Amino acid sequence: MSSTPQTIRLGTRGSKLAMWQSNWVKAELEKLGNVVELIQIKTQGDVQTGPLAQIGGQGLFTKQLQVALDAKEIDLAVHSLKDLPTEDADGLSITAIPPRETTEDAICGPVGSTLNSLESLPQKAIVGTGSVRRAAQILNLRPDLDIRDIRGNVDTRLAKLDSGEFDVIVLAAAGLTRLGLADRISFRFDRNVLLPAVGQGALGLETRADDEATVAAVAKLNHPESFSSALAERAMLRRLFAGCLAPVGARCDITGTTLTLTGVVLSRDGKIRTEASDSAPLNDYELLGISVAEKLIAAGADKLLAAAKSEP
Numbered sequence: 001m002s003s004t005p006q007t008i009r010l011g012t013r014g015s016k017l018a019m020w021q022s023n024w025v026k027a028e029l030e031k032l033g034n035v036v037e038l039i040q041i042k043t044q045g046d047v048q049t050g051p052l053a054q055i056g057g058q059g060l061f062t063k064q065l066q067v068a069l070d071a072k073e074i075d076l077a078v079h080s081l082k083d084l085p086t087e088d089a090d091g092l093s094i095t096a097i098p099p100r101e102t103t104e105d106a107i108c109g110p111v112g113s114t115l116n117s118l119e120s121l122p123q124k125a126i127v128g129t130g131s132v133r134r135a136a137q138i139l140n141l142r143p144d145l146d147i148r149d150i151r152g153n154v155d156t157r158l159a160k161l162d163s164g165e166f167d168v169i170v171l172a173a174a175g176l177t178r179l180g181l182a183d184r185i186s187f188r189f190d191r192n193v194l195l196p197a198v199g200q201g202a203l204g205l206e207t208r209a210d211d212e213a214t215v216a217a218v219a220k221l222n223h224p225e226s227f228s229s230a231l232a233e234r235a236m237l238r239r240l241f242a243g244c245l246a247p248v249g250a251r252c253d254i255t256g257t258t259l260t261l262t263g264v265v266l267s268r269d270g271k272i273r274t275e276a277s278d279s280a281p282l283n284d285y286e287l288l289g290i291s292v293a294e295k296l297i298a299a300g301a302d303k304l305l306a307a308a309k310s311e312p
């Protein structure tokens with residue numbers, strides 16, 4: 001006698017990118033014999049449209065999913081890991097991180113543009129990004145550029161670019177790739193030059209920690225290298241007492257079973273930049289993140305972060 005598998009209720013935001021990610025997770029779970037139902041949930045980030053830095057608030061895109069998970073309205077939340085605050089949510093756990101998509105940031109120019117590097121942008125070009133991390137690192141390299149805030153999902157941002165509001169915009173290559181829009185990328189930044197956001201390109205699969213059946217099913221989607229690298233970056237950010245709205249970047253490199261984490265913290269205007277790095281066995285990701293954060297703090301990162309917070 002075969003028992004009918006329990007249905008996993010998967011909570012997702014309704015944006016195209018979120019739906020792509022959730023449908024991907026659904027299909028992977030179904031391949032393993034699970035039954036999955038998608039449940040759309042609106043988050044504050046979908047409702048409010050002001051500049052991200054002003055609406056502020058960590059977890060704008062993730063909190064409602066966590067509330068629904070906690071209330072047992074869903075069994076699994078699929079997050080873009082970079083939008084998920086690093087403070088542990090009571091009773092919830094990141095059960096799996098599937099193979100990570102590319103972590104690079106990309107510049108998108110007008111269709112047919114021949115831009116191929118930051119150096120190829122004209123003087124004072126208008127660059128659209130809402131990310132202080134991207135803004136600070138770009139200004140560090142090109143102080144002349146005119147960085148302006150942009151918001152909305154990937155399609156909205158590309159439409160704003162195409163309407164001529166910006167000369168170029170910056171987006172995560174991961175989102176563009178998932179949406180089949182990689183042909184809109186003019187060039188990608190070298191990860192050694194512009195360090196990605198903590199968790200960029202990774203999905204966080206969150207469950208109730210005590211929901212054994214869902215935990216067992218979801219854990220099969222975990223990719224250990226992606227898990228260790230993304231969680232090392234998150235441990236660094238947590239130890240810096242910073243969030244996804246801070247001028248902080250991170251990069252992980254894996255050689256064999258050794259994980260190397262590099263972190264960067266900048267002033268908002270990009271004039272001051274401190275970088276630190278350390279290596280550890282893959283399983284010691286938590287200690288590695290703390291170690292790199294402490295090196296950054298020793299180099300003055302806490303003062304940069306305090307100053308960045310107090311700026312409008």
Ligand SMILES: NCc1[nH]cc(CCC(=O)O)c1CC(=O)O
Pocket residue numbers: 080081082083170171172173174175199200201202203
């Ligand atoms: N903050 C929005 C967000 N969250 C995740 C991605 C892209 C996909 C990813 O990094 O996993 C994006 C858009 C962007 O930064 O271009």
